[in-house]
Amino acid sequence: MSDSSAQSYWKSNIRIVLSLLAVWFFISFGCGILFVDLLDNFRIGGFKLGFWIAQQGAILVFVALIYVYIHLMDKLDDKYNLESSKDNQPNLQTSTDGDTE
Amino acid sequence: MSVQIWTFIFVFLTFGLYIGIAIKSRAGSTSEFYVAGSGVPPLANGMATAADWMSAASFISMAGLISFLGRDGTFYLMGWTGGYVLLALLLAPYLRKFGKFTVPDFIGDRYYSQSARLIAVFCAITISFVYVCGQMQGAGIVFSRFLEVDITTGVIIGMAIVFFYAVMGGMKGITYTQVAQYCVLIFAFMVPAIFISILMTGIPIPQLGFGAELTESFGGGYLLDRLDGMSEQLGFATYTEGQRSTQDVFFITAALMFGTAGLPHVIIRFFTVPNVRDARRSAGYALIFIAILYTTAPAVAAFARTNLINTVDNIEYSAVPEWFTKWEATNLIVFTDKNEDGRIQYVGDPEINELEVNRDIMVLANPEIAGLPNWVVALVAAGALAAALSTAAGLLLVISTAVAHDLMKRSFMPNISEKQELRYARIAIFVAVIIAGYVGINPPAYVAQVVAYAFGLAAASFFPAIVLGIFYKRMNKQGAIAGMVAGFLFTALYIVYFKTINPTMDNAEGWLFGVSPEGIGTLGTIVNMAVAYGISKITPEPPKEVQAIVENIRLPAEAVLR
Numbered sequence: 111m112s113d114s115s116a117q118s119y120w121k122s123n124i125r126i127v128l129s130l131l132a133v134w135f136f137i138s139f140g141c142g143i144l145f146v147d148l149l150d151n152f153r154i155g156g157f158k159l160g161f162w163i164a165q166q167g168a169i170l171v172f173v174a175l176i177y178v179y180i181h182l183m184d185k186l187d188d189k190y191n192l193e194s195s196k197d198n199q200p201n202l203q204t205s206t207d208g209d210t211e
Numbered sequence: 212m213s214v215q216i217w218t219f220i221f222v223f224l225t226f227g228l229y230i231g232i233a234i235k236s237r238a239g240s241t242s243e244f245y246v247a248g249s250g251v252p253p254l255a256n257g258m259a260t261a262a263d264w265m266s267a268a269s270f271i272s273m274a275g276l277i278s279f280l281g282r283d284g285t286f287y288l289m290g291w292t293g294g295y296v297l298l299a300l301l302l303a304p305y306l307r308k309f310g311k312f313t314v315p316d317f318i319g320d321r322y323y324s325q326s327a328r329l330i331a332v333f334c335a336i337t338i339s340f341v342y343v344c345g346q347m348q349g350a351g352i353v354f355s356r357f358l359e360v361d362i363t364t365g366v367i368i369g370m371a372i373v374f375f376y377a378v379m380g381g382m383k384g385i386t387y388t389q390v391a392q393y394c395v396l397i398f399a400f401m402v403p404a405i406f407i408s409i410l411m412t413g414i415p416i417p418q419l420g421f422g423a424e425l426t427e428s429f430g431g432g433y434l435l436d437r438l439d440g441m442s443e444q445l446g447f448a449t450y451t452e453g454q455r456s457t458q459d460v461f462f463i464t465a466a467l468m469f470g471t472a473g474l475p476h477v478i479i480r481f482f483t484v485p486n487v488r489d490a491r492r493s494a495g496y497a498l499i500f501i502a503i504l505y506t507t508a509p510a511v512a513a514f515a516r517t518n519l520i521n522t523v524d525n526i527e528y529s530a531v532p533e534w535f536t537k538w539e540a541t542n543l544i545v546f547t548d549k550n551e552d553g554r555i556q557y558v559g560d561p562e563i564n565e566l567e568v569n570r571d572i573m574v575l576a577n578p579e580i581a582g583l584p585n586w587v588v589a590l591v592a593a594g595a596l597a598a599a600l601s602t603a604a605g606l607l608l609v610i611s612t613a614v615a616h617d618l619m620k621r622s623f624m625p626n627i628s629e630k631q632e633l634r635y636a637r638i639a640i641f642v643a644v645i646i647a648g649y650v651g652i653n654p655p656a657y658v659a660q661v662v663a664y665a666f667g668l669a670a671a672s673f674f675p676a677i678v679l680g681i682f683y684k685r686m687n688k689q690g691a692i693a694g695m696v697a698g699f700l701f702t703a704l705y706i707v708y709f710k711t712i713n714p715t716m717d718n719a720e721g722w723l724f725g726v727s728p729e730g731i732g733t734l735g736t737i738v739n740m741a742v743a744y745g746i747s748k749i750t751p752e753p754p755k756e757v758q759a760i761v762e763n764i765r766l767p768a769e770a771v772l773r
Binding site: 119123130131134142155156175183 | 277282284285288289292293295296299300301304418421422423424433434435436451452453457460461464465468488491492494495498499502505506509682762765766767768
């Protein structure tokens with residue numbers, strides 16, 4: 111892989127991570143904490159909406175986010191021909207230490 | 212059959228299972244001992260991570276805490292699950308690609324510095340040790356209440372089991388026992404929850420029963436509305452409304468999330484899968500397995516709270532059920548008849564209230580309060596033990612790798628053979644088990660509280676150092692070391708100040724920006740990052756080889772042109 115394609119791979123990776131983290135922040139800190147009282151004016155069944163998001167909904171969104179991430183990254187890896195299904199054994203060499211102290 | 216006999220049967224069977232697995236999976240090399248030879252399938256690793264992560268606190272204490280905190284309890288639910296999003300997106304794949312054994316390995320190599328490695332060893336051991344003491348205490352409580360042995364005997368039995376499979380199998384043994392422990396603990400958590408949900412709402416899925424209408428015998432109406440109504444009537448805070456300030460809830464949630472992503476015993480689980488794709492997948496599995504318990508817990512909390520109020524409010528003390536008397540014997544339920552009318556007044560006003568219920572017993576007592584069969588009650592005890600022991604084993608492994616690998620092999624005795632390193636790792640686990648057991652038997656008063664602070668410390672030390680190490684190539688050793696030291700000290704001193712030096716100031720007025728010691732890890736994280744960034748700007752950039760490591764871990768496979 112050339113340097114430039116490694117760079118554009120990394121850029122796409124960052125874009126995916128940042129957009130998913132934006133959702134993560136909005137749902138948990140936004141809906142679950144900052145706007146919870148506002149959302150509590152709405153109801154679904156026996157739940158106030160804000161309370162439900164804070165205690166259950168956010169967790170379901172977290173799970174979904176990780177699965178979206180897995181899917182997007184698989185697609186990205188395929189696009190750049192990065193096959194990681196080959197097992198990487200633990201890297202046992204210690205030459206990168208460069209202990210300077 | 213009595214609860215005690217059922218408990219003996221379950222504990223005996225599950226412990227036998229754990230020992231059987233341990234004998235099957237002996238570790239022969241350091242790679243097997245530290246990372247199970249990196250051959251764990253992602254599904255199994257997901258289960259093991261879930262068991263590793265869900266400790267005595269998640270199993271025993273969390274639902275109980277939420278049932279007394281109401282909506283404020285949200286910070287546990289979101290904090291301890293949202294951290295997995297950070298772990299999956301920001302840490303797990305890259306650390307797997309880096310592919311060493313421990314967190315100090317990463318810190319030491321990425322920041323090309325022995326001092327950084329030693330600081331990481333210190334943080335890893337402190338955090339894990341604080342945490343493991345809580346697990347031993349949890350195991351002690353279960354043994355003393357359900358098997359009616361004294362706490363000392365209980366802790367010694369627990370220690371012996373953990374010791375046996377951790378020392379023999381290392382990570383390999385721990386991984387497969389954790390898979391079994393996950394199955395035991397989730398079954399033990401779900402069965403009573405499903406029973407109680409059916410009993411109270413007629414719906415077998417607790418997550419839905421939580422928002423459903425109560426059956427006629429419980430008075431009808433939506434569960435949460437009824438709980439709000441009863442709480443208000445008795446002068447407690449409204450269950451679905453918050454009492455803590457928004458910024459405090461915000462900071463505590465963030466501290467628990469960053470802390471979750473920075474806990475070494477969770478991070479090292481991702482070293483055990485074969486490759487980067489599997490690391491991402493196992494993070495997904497782990498969160499699903501965790502979410503099963505974490506979405507049930509708030510339902511259990513609401514059921515338990517409703518049941519407790521229904522059962523004890525204004526009844527004759529002479530007519531209390533058997534479970535009440537049994538927990539009274541452990542001093543975890545205390546009744547003082549202030550107005551001497553022989554009835555229990557359970558109300559919000561501390562002047563009139565006559566009943567103190569320890570929050571930790573809610574999950575354990577819940578099946579009894581609901582009048583479920585004895586075998587269900589006993590199952591909960593086995594589940595709580597599985598939760599405590601699986602986490603304890605993961606933590607002890609971190610301590611042992613930190614000593615044998617990071618301190619001995621990588622720092623002070625680089626020439627020891629693999630066999631010797633393995634022996635040191637086993638000796639380190641042995642010593643750690645003994646010390647943790649001692650602390651479990653003689654708990655210093657602050658240990659239980661300190662467990663929660665382990666998250667703040669992890670958030671303020673490891674999380675920023677690792678994230679910056681991956682995402683900011685320019686970060687150098689000076690910046691990272693200064694950041695970790697500043698974040699760790701800031702957080703630790705803030706906690707120590709309010710908890711031991713000046714506890715009278717421990718309230719919203721005394722706190723910095725209204726942030727409680729539970730949430731201070733978030734500010735610690737920010738301090739760490741700011742200091743690290745500032746210092747790195749005025750010191751030389753990291754050597755080329757180190758920048759090459761960063762380039763390398765950013766790609767999931769070897770960079771080859773195809």
